[in-house]
C-alpha cells in the first residue's frame with residue numbers, strides 16, 4: 624500500500640456533474656441556438672449531434688450560462704462566437720464530447736496486442752503506439768501495462784491524445800477511483816497501480832514509472848496531423864468513430880492510415896466498422912485491421 628500524494632482533483636465520469644447542475648438551472652435552448660452550436664461543434668471536431676441531442680446540449684452547457692450570468696443561449700453565443708472567445712469554445716467542445724472509457728475495455732484487443740503483436744516483435748526494433756482518442760487515459764495505460772510486461776524496456780513509445788483538454792489533464796495526473804480498476808489483471812494491479820490510504824482511500828494512482836512512459840497531447844482528429852506525431856505500429860481508434868458522420872469518418876480513417884507503418888495495426892471498437900472506407904487495410908480479426 625502506498626500513500627498517494629495529497630493532491631486530488633475530482634475524478635470520475637466527466638458528465639456526471641451535470642445532473643446536479645440541471646436541477647438548479649437549465650434554460651430552454653431554441654432550435655436556431657441548437658443549430659449554431661451544433662454546427663460549430665461539427666466544424667471544429669467532426670462530431671455530429673442529432674436533433675435528439677438538444678436536451679443533452681442544454682443540460683451540459685447550463686453551467687456555462689450560469690458562469691457568465693446570462694439567461695439565454697443567444698446571449699451566450701454572442702459572448703463566445705462574436706467575442707471570438709477561444710477558451711470558451713474549447714469549453715464547449717469539452718462539455719459536448721462523451722468520455723466514457725475504462726481499463727482493458729474490449730479485452731480481446733489486449734489479448735491480440737500481447738499474443739500476436741508484442742510477443743512476436745523483433746527484438747531491438749522500436750515499437751510505437753498511439754491511443755488516438757484516449758479520453759482520461761484508461762486505454763493508454765492499459766496498453767502501457769501490456770507493453771511494459773511484453774516489450775523490452777527502452778524499445779517502446781506510447782502517445783495518448785484527445786481533443787478535450789480536461790480529460791487530458793486527468794490522464795496526465797493518472798488518478799482513478801478504485802472502482803474503475805476492476806478490469807485490470809491482478810498482476811498488473813500489483814505492479815503498476817498504487818492504492819491510496821487514509822485521506823486518499825478509494826483512489827488509485829498509476830505508478831510514476833509507467834506514467835512517464837505515456838505522453839498525452841492534444842490532437843484533433845478532424846484536422847491534419849501532418850508534420851508531427853511520427854509513424855506508428857499500432858493505433859487504437861476506438862469508440863470515437865461513432866460520433867462522426869460518414870464524410871468525417873472517411874477523412875479521419877484516411878489520415879490515420881497515413882500514420883500507420885506498413886504491416887501496422889489499427890484497432891476500432893467492436894461496434895464500429897471501417898471495411899468499406901480504406902482499401903489499404905485488411906481485416907485480421909474482429910475490429911482489427913492491418914495496413915497492407
Ligand SMILES: C[S@@+](CC[C@H](N)C(=O)[O-])C[C@H]1O[C@@H](n2cnc3c(N)ncnc32)[C@H](O)[C@@H]1O
Nearest residue numbers: 668720723724756758786787843844845861862
Ligand atoms: C467515448 S471516448 C473513447 C475513449 C477510448 N478510446 C475508449 O474506447 O474507451 C471518445 C473520446 O473521443 C474524443 N474525441 C471526440 N472527437 C474527437 C476529435 N475530433 N479529435 C480527438 N478526439 C476526439 C472525446 O473527447 C472522447 O474523449
